[in-house]
Amino acid sequence: MDEFLTETIIDTAAEALRHRFSLSPEVGIILGSGLSPVAEAVKAEAIIPYPDIPYFPRATVEGHAGQLIVGHLEGHPVMVMQGRAHYYEGYSMAQVTLPVRVMQALGVRTLIVTNAAGGLNPSFRPGDVMVIRDHINLIGMAGLSPLRGPNLDRFGPRFPDMSSAYDRTLRTIARSVAQEAGIPVHEGVYICLAGPSYETPADIRFLRLIGADAVGMSTVPEVTVARHGGMRVLGLSGISNLASAEEGEDTTTHEEVLEAGRILAPRLETIIRGVLRRL
Ligand code: HPA
Numbered sequence: 001m002d003e004f005l006t007e008t009i010i011d012t013a014a015e016a017l018r019h020r021f022s023l024s025p026e027v028g029i030i031l032g033s034g035l036s037p038v039a040e041a042v043k044a045e046a047i048i049p050y051p052d053i054p055y056f057p058r059a060t061v062e063g064h065a066g067q068l069i070v071g072h073l074e075g076h077p078v079m080v081m082q083g084r085a086h087y088y089e090g091y092s093m094a095q096v097t098l099p100v101r102v103m104q105a106l107g108v109r110t111l112i113v114t115n116a117a118g119g120l121n122p123s124f125r126p127g128d129v130m131v132i133r134d135h136i137n138l139i140g141m142a143g144l145s146p147l148r149g150p151n152l153d154r155f156g157p158r159f160p161d162m163s164s165a166y167d168r169t170l171r172t173i174a175r176s177v178a179q180e181a182g183i184p185v186h187e188g189v190y191i192c193l194a195g196p197s198y199e200t201p202a203d204i205r206f207l208r209l210i211g212a213d214a215v216g217m218s219t220v221p222e223v224t225v226a227r228h229g230g231m232r233v234l235g236l237s238g239i240s241n242l243a244s245a246e247e248g249e250d251t252t253t254h255e256e257v258l259e260a261g262r263i264l265a266p267r268l269e270t271i272i273r274g275v276l277r278r279l
Contacts, residue, residue, distance in 0.1 A: 086195065
C-alpha cells in the first residue's frame with residue numbers, strides 16, 4: 001500500500017465488509033493491549049479476521065486478537081476492533097488509521113477508543129481508568145500525521161479543528177458510569193509516543209512537565225482521523241503500570257501491561273456498556 005490513503009483503498013476495504021453483515025454500525029470501538037475480552041459481550045453478527053479485509057493492517061503484537069466483530073452491544077449496532085496496528089510495527093500512519101476511515105465509510109458516527117497506558121500522574125494507580133480529556137500529539141508535532149498527503153475532501157477538511165477532540169458529554173457520562181460502578185477513574189491528558197521502547201526516566205520527567213497524565217503508543221492517530229471525519233470521540237486509557245522517573249526503580253514490561261488488562265478489561269467493559277445504555 002502507498003504511503004497515503006486513497007478513496008479507492010478505503011472504498012475497497014469498506015465494500016469487502018459491507019456484504020458480510022446486514023446491520024449499519026453506528027459506534028466503532030477500538031480495543032487496545034490486553035483489552036480484547038471486552039468484545040466478548042457483543043452479540044456478534046460477523047467476525048472478520050483482519051487478513052480477510054483488503055489493505056487492513058494485521059495486529060502483530062501479543063494481546064491483540066486481530067479481528068473485527070460486528071454486532072449489537074446494549075442495543076447499539078457496533079463495529080469492534082479486537083486489537084489494533086501501531087506505527088512501531090512498521091505500518092505507515094495511513095495504514096494504522098485505515099480502520100477508522102473504513103468505519104467512517106460504513107456510517108460510524110461515534111468512536112470509542114481504548115488503550116493500555118503508563119501512568120505519569122503520581123496520583124494514578126495500576127488498574128485505574130483515565131477518561132481522556134485531551135491529548136498531546138507529540139509524534140504529530142514531529143511530522144507523523146495520518147492526515148499528511150493529499151486531503152480526502154469527501155472525508156473531511158484539509159485543516160481540521162482539534163479544540164474539542166474528546167466529546168464533553170461522553171466524558172461526563174463515562175465518569176459517572178465509572179463512579180457508580182466503584183471503578184477508580186480520573187480525567188486527564190494522554191500523550192502518544194512512537195515506541196516501541198518504553199520511556200527513560202528523563203523522558204518521563206519531560207512528559208510530566210509538558211502536561212501529560214498518561215503515556216502510550218496509539219490512539220492519537222486514530223482520534224485525529226476520526227475528528228477529521230467529524231466523529232464524536234470517547235477515549236479511555238487503562239492505566240497498566242506507573243511510568244517511573246527514578247533510574248532503575250521500576251521496569252516496565254509488556255507482560256505487566258497484559259496482566260493489568262485482566263483487571264482493566266472488565267472495568268472498561270462496564271464503562272463502555274454504561275455509556276452505550278445512556279446514548
Ligand atoms: N509507556 C508507553 N506505552 C505504554 C506504557 C508505558 O509505560 N504502558 C502501556 N503502554
